[in-house]
Amino acid sequence: MSSQNPVFIPGPTNMPEEIRKAVYVPTLDHRSPAFAKIFTPAVAGVKRILRMKAGEVFILPSTGTGGWEAAISNTLSPGDTVLAARFGMFSHRWIDMCQRHGLHVQVIEAPWGQGAPVAAIEAALNNDAGHKIKAVLATHNETATGVRSDIAGIRKAMDAAGHPALFLVDGVSSVASMPFDMDGWGIDIAVTGSQKGFMLPVGLAILGVSPKALAAMQSARLPRTFFDFADQIRTNAAGGYPYTPPVGLIAGLARAVEMLEEEGMEQVFARHHRIAEGVRRAIAAWGLRPCAVTPDLCSDTVTAVVVPEGCNGTDLVQLAARKYGVAFGVGLGEVAGKVFRIGHLGMLTDVLMLAGLATAEMCMADLGWSARLGSGVAAAQDYYRDTAV
Numbered sequence: 304m305s306s307q308n309p310v311f312i313p314g315p316t317n318m319p320e321e322i323r324k325a326v327y328v329p330t331l332d333h334r335s336p337a338f339a340k341i342f343t344p345a346v347a348g349v350k351r352i353l354r355m356k357a358g359e360v361f362i363l364p365s366t367g368t369g370g371w372e373a374a375i376s377n378t379l380s381p382g383d384t385v386l387a388a389r390f391g392m393f394s395h396r397w398i399d400m401c402q403r404h405g406l407h408v409q410v411i412e413a414p415w416g417q418g419a420p421v422a423a424i425e426a427a428l429n430n431d432a433g434h435k436i437k438a439v440l441a442t443h444n445e446t447a448t449g450v451r452s453d454i455a456g457i458r459k460a461m462d463a464a465g466h467p468a469l470f471l472v473d474g475v476s477s478v479a480s481m482p483f484d485m486d487g488w489g490i491d492i493a494v495t496g497s498q499k500g501f502m503l504p505v506g507l508a509i510l511g512v513s514p515k516a517l518a519a520m521q522s523a524r525l526p527r528t529f530f531d532f533a534d535q536i537r538t539n540a541a542g543g544y545p546y547t548p549p550v551g552l553i554a555g556l557a558r559a560v561e562m563l564e565e566e567g568m569e570q571v572f573a574r575h576h577r578i579a580e581g582v583r584r585a586i587a588a589w590g591l592r593p594c595a596v597t598p599d600l601c602s603d604t605v606t607a608v609v610v611p612e613g614c615n616g617t618d619l620v621q622l623a624a625r626k627y628g629v630a631f632g633v634g635l636g637e638v639a640g641k642v643f644r645i646g647h648l649g650m651l652t653d654v655l656m657l658a659g660l661a662t663a664e665m666c667m668a669d670l671g672w673s674a675r676l677g678s679g680v681a682a683a684q685d686y687y688r689d690t691a692v
């Protein structure tokens with residue numbers, strides 16, 4: 304795999320040179336004021352990106368998966384019921400984690416390619432007059448299928464049902480790339496990681512936690528030590544940690560926030576939308592379709608492309624890696640082989656994206672699929688020319 308080529312996987316994403324430099328800090332004492340100077344702006348920046356005022360941000364050495372564990376273990380107790388929809392590999396894995404933690408998960412199954420079913424969630428909440436459901440879990444952007452869900456709609460459903468459950472949202476592949484509004488959507492815990500929209504190396508779980516979720520810690524009895532928010536609160540306020548923090552990653556996070564805000568968050572979202580729309584035009588020109596069943600469900604950070612009958616998406620991914628040194632994402636779980644995924648989040652530009660689309664076309668031609676060389680690239684070029692700012 305050539306390290307000269309960008310990757311087109313939905314995380315880890317391509318790393319800007321600026322961030323590579325920012326991460327490279329000399330050893331410093333994490334109990335000294337020098338660390339607080341790095342840490343404090345990173346926390347403040349994450350608060351702005353998540354759009355939250357009250358509550359706390361926690362930056363933990365881990366990954367998005369660790370962020371899920373922190374979210375549930377700090378707010379829930381063994382035997383608690385949580386409500387979650389399954390419509391892809393990531394929503395599935397969060398459900399699996401809850402079950403392994405001894406939670407009772409009321410699962411709503413939805414077809415892969417659809418989003419979280421708001422009406423079914425509302426019905427389940429209306430049926431729960433005794434308020435046994437302690438938390439509603441939602442995956443904002445299902446990275447396995449390239450589907451976005453209506454998080455504001457789920458909040459509305461919770462309010463309409465007058466249900467007091469916590470609202471825990473996986474924003475791992477949407478935060479800092481697609482509009483995300485923690486306060487506006489009434490989210491109690493938002494989870495993300497460092498290696499997607501923030502364009503950093505993997506290694507951080509990043510969480511926004513509402514006052515209501517912080518209050519739930521008092522009665523939550525799931526075991527937790529490394530991820531205990533109480534230890535973070537005790538030490539973070541003075542600019543410190545309960546253990547040795549990954550200083551370089553936190554320095555990189557502060558720089559990533561600066562870069563995103565220098566571009567402007569609205570522009571960041573618009574750039575992701577444009578690049579994604581070009582990808583969608585290309586797919587249509589190839590005579591293929593995205594896994595997301597309707598246009599409003601299409602993610603702006605990743606597209607799962609449904610491959611023609613009799614073809615295997617994994618063949619394309621393997622060929623791209625072997626022959627052209629380019630990474631695309633394989634299909635996961637139920638859609639393994641049936642899709643290949645194009646990641647389009649992070650530091651991408653039109654020009655980089657066109658290179659990815661051209662590579663996908665070469666692979667399809669090599670494999671004897673019917674898409675014509677240049678057809679998708681031309682469709683994306685037309686769209687990018689018409690919409691360039």
Ligand SMILES: *Cc1c(COP(=O)(O)O)cnc(C)c1O
Binds near residue numbers: 473
């Ligand atoms: C990548 C991803 C995760 C898992 O994050 P890790 O950092 O790999 O643990 C969880 N949810 C979604 C939606 C993701 O895209």
